[in-house]
Amino acid sequence: MKTQPSNRIAANAKKVWRINASLYMLLPIIAAGVVTYFQNAWSIPDYILYIGWAVLIAALFIFIWLLPAVRWKRWRYEVFEQEIYIQSGILIVTQTIVPMIRVQHVDTEQGPVLKKFGLATVSVSTAATTHHIPALALEEALELRDRIGVLARVEEDDV
Known part of the structure; x- marks a missing residue:
């Protein structure tokens, strides 16, 4: 079995991937904002809204902070x-x-x-x-x- 490759990609890759992930996450954020705005008109229970926002915040953390760091660490x-x-x-x-x-x-x-x-x-x-x-x-x-x-x-x- 070969040893692990020695060259890494640039450390700024994490910033680039975070910016790209932020841009991709704009649509779910806008959708969550629209649902929140129309919550009463659409008769959406509060707990559904809270669960939705919790999932969105967890996804933001995972896709914007966690995955770019792990991805950079593995790339060689x-x-x-x-x-x-x-x-x-x-x-x-x-x-x-x-x-x-x-x-x-x-x-x-x-x-x-x-x-x-x-x-x-x-x-x-x-x-x-x-x-x-x-x-x-x-x-x-x-x-x-x-x-x-x-x-x-x-x-x-x-x-």
Whole structure:
């Protein structure tokens, strides 16, 4: 069994994931506000409203504070000459090995939230799927993209 990959993603990844989770949680918050506003008109019992708000607050804590921290702790990667080793997951930790010979192209992606924090995601595409290494410092992501690109070309030339 391989040892755990040594490289971590940027610590700012937690902030990015928290902002994204906050944006996704806006709709449930608005819905809960609407239900609260119309509680009397819709004859909703108080205890149902309290349970709903308790569930929403628990979900906010889990999705905005807990999961990004655990996700960051689990995310690791390492690039070797023959393969890319990626480890991710929250409850179930997935360890993926992508052979360099299978790499078709490598991209960097940077949305508005990642850009604000100077981060980028490296996407490694094979014929079957695309693997992502999220939230790397921009310069690190560009260097990693170029390194994987060179290693993948070397493998193709040797065959």
